[in-house]
Every structure is written in C-alpha cells, then in structure tokens.
Amino acid sequence: MDDLLSADLAAIDTALVECGAQRGEGPQNEICYDLPRENLIEAARALVAADVHHLTTITGQRLPQGVSLMYHFYGGCGITLRLLLPMDDLSVPSLTPIMLVANWYEREVHEMLGVTIEGRGEIKPLLLPDDWQGPPPLLNEEENA
C-alpha cells in the first residue's frame, strides 16, 4: 500500500494524456484532467497501472451545459478525471469491473442524477426508498439550467 502514496506524477500525466485526457482547471487541491467518456476506462486503467488504486468518490452535479462527473482518485495528492455528459445522453461506462470500490459510488450517481451506468444492468437504489417516484433529486433543472 506504500506505493499508493508515492505515485510518479509525471508518468501519470504522460499516461493520461496518451489516453486522450487534457489538464484542466479543476478544484483546488486536485490535479484535474478532462476527458471524453469513451476514454474513461482506459484512463482509469492507466491510473491503476501507475499504482493509483484509491478512488475516493465520484462527484456528480448538474451544470448548465450538462451533468459533470468527477472521479476523485488519491495517490499522495488528489487526481481527478472529469467528464461532461450532455443532457440528451446521460450515460457512462462502469468502472466496477476494474475497481470494486466504484460499485456503490456509481449506484449513487445513477439514482441522484439519473446517469445510466453502461454494462451493469439494473441498478438497485442505494440511499433512496425502493418506491421512489420522483425525478433524480440532484437533477434540479429549474434551479441550475
């Protein structure tokens, strides 16, 4: 587990750029990369190969231009992979086959923002009641659109 804390940032940067990711302006304290969702699995594999296994969480939020998903990794410092999903196609490939820890975070993103997680079949609710009928609670279109 020690290797998790001494990840080689330059090597990670090269690997992520090769996966089609671009350094972007992200949250303070994080090194942030923007990438198309098609490249998410490849980028996550590159991080795992560089001994950055620790996915802290996935932050999803409604922005005027769509839904943003941030995959917050930790390898001695915060490394974030950021996707922007258009409102007419809220879907993203599942990371659970690569890292088990993504399982519950993907369930939360699915129920709170209505994002379809490809390759997982039916997803059971995590926090919301089984008989929840309303729209995804964090997809508040009137407030953010």
Next chain:
Amino acid sequence: MTPTRIPIGPQHPLLKEPLSINLSVSGETVLGADLRIGYVHRGIEKLAQQRTYIQNVHLVERVCGICSQAHTTTFCLSVEKLAGIEVPRRAQYIRMLLCELERIHSHLLWLGVLSEAIGFTTIFMYAWRDREIILDLMEDLSGGRVSHSATSIGGVRIDLTPDHERYVQTNLAEFEEQLKLFRDMVLHDRNFQARTRRLGVMGGDLVHRLGLVGPTARASGCTLDIRKQQPYLAYEEMDFQVITGTGGDVWCRAHTRLAEIDESLKIVHQILDGLPEGEVQVRAPRRVPAGEVTTRIEAPRGELFYYVRSDGSDTPARVKVRTPTLPTLASLPHLLSGVQTADVAAVIAGADLCIACADR
C-alpha cells in the same frame, strides 16, 4: 443444500442505527450477504444547496453524531480555502484538540460496541464509562457533548482558558490510567482473543480493491493517514506515529485503535504544551468567491472527503460528502462471507460502522 436466508434489520439489537442485512447461510456458514442502507438518508447534500454557508456549518455537523467535529472542520477548511481566509494558529490548535478528543472517544465507543457483540459486557461498561471522561472534556470546552458547534468559518467560537487546560490535564491523567485495563484486555485476555483472532480477515489486496480507509485499512498494513500524507490544521508540527498492523482481523483492528488512542493522547499533550497565543477567529465574508475545492481529513474512521463549489453567492452550488464508512459498508459482504453465524455480530461490530455517516 439450498441456502437459507436470514434477514437482519433494519431495526435490530446489534446496532443502534438502521441497516438491513440479508444473510445467505448453509448450515452454520455464511455464504454471502446483501445490504440495504438509506434508512436515515436525510438528503443533506441537497439541503446544503438551500442553506447559507453559515447555516451549513451546523447542517454538516449533523451528518454524524460521533464525528461531528470532523465534518465541521472539513467543511470550514473547504470554505476558508475558497474565500482565501487565513485561520489563526490558535484556532487551528483548538480544532485539532477537538478532532483528537473525538478520535479517542470514537475508538472507545467502538471497543464497547465490539465487546458487547462478543458478550464481554464488563469491557463494554468500562469503555463507555471512561468515554464519558472525554465527552465531559468536550462539553467543558464547547458546551456540547455530541454537537459541539465549536468550529466556525474563520476559526473557532471557543477559547481555552487556563482553567480549561488544567481540567483537561487532570482528566486525561485519570483517563490514561484507565486505558491500561483495555490494553491489558486486548493483549492478554484469552476470551477476547478467541473471539476476535483470525475473524473477518481483510487482506491488503482486498483493502486496495475495496478502497478501505482509516484504522480498518491500517490494521491490514495500509499506511494511508491523511494527517501524515497531506497535513492540514497544524498536524505537520505534531510528533506522532501512524499505527499499522499486519493481521487484518478484528483483533488487529482493536489493537490498532487502542494504539491510535495513545498517539492521539500524545498529540493532545503537544497541543496543550504548545498552544499559541492570539486570536481564535477572523472575520469571514458571507459571500464566497466562485470556485471549487476538495478537502480530505483523517476522521476517526478514516479519510473524510468534501467537495464544495461556490457560484459567488452566500449559498454553495454543490456540497459532496464522502464518509469513510461508505467503502467499509460495501466491504461487509466480503468480510461476512465464510464466517460462522455465531461470529456475524462480532464481524459487523468489528467493522466500525456509522450508518448515519454513510446515509447522509
């Protein structure tokens, strides 16, 4: 043989918080488990988008009734970074003092819950009795046993007087004396060892894959401790060890936590000896400049993560909270698989769960 399903919860005598566990057993052996959480989901992330920053300090304090100080500290650190506020050193020390006292009482609470689950009621009684010493200290300092409301954006709203310092020193001496009993019990009691050794073993590889954090992960050899790797407050000035174990079983988790209490006490003494003079609060603006920030701290159960985005108003546009219990809960089916039904309670209690934290 067709597996038998045993539903436990959501209300059950083992934990005071609601959690539904569907065990699949064959004879006395657990084959697997399905979990259902969300019974105390309060929608705190959504609520936070409808409250001002000042109100949110008190809202996030109510995510958890055990590590409330960790939540307010993380939220305030996030907002202060966005607003560019330099918090006085004395306030950082007082925050750190409360965080470490919280770690001590959280670990003792856990030891009590585990002891009760394995039928060692005496230790449960003693652990919870002595936890009161720490809770009394926190009440004396802040006015609250559980929700301290001590941290505010820009500093803390309490200050330590010489009387407080004397009270803390005297009570800690009494507490340290009591700790010997727990250390002796974990290290030498045959019954405690028989019920916890080689139980609920979590290897380093599984810790990696499940993203476990905190003392549960450190008992399996992981060295991740945010206080060391990404120091916040004034932890870089403190001399303490990151405690790790190798066994990864329930006994090792108990041993790790007790050793962490010793380290926390070391930090508390250093704080009291080196408490800087000066202000404890600077004025904070109601409106926070637009931007986004992430903050990680080491809560009693491990890495606590906040993401805060400001749109320049007095209300956050998004607050995301990831508590350390969430990955621990997700690991529970792996921990339970293969154990005997008589040990299920010890494994669940040994995981150190905080359901309110996970549900938010």
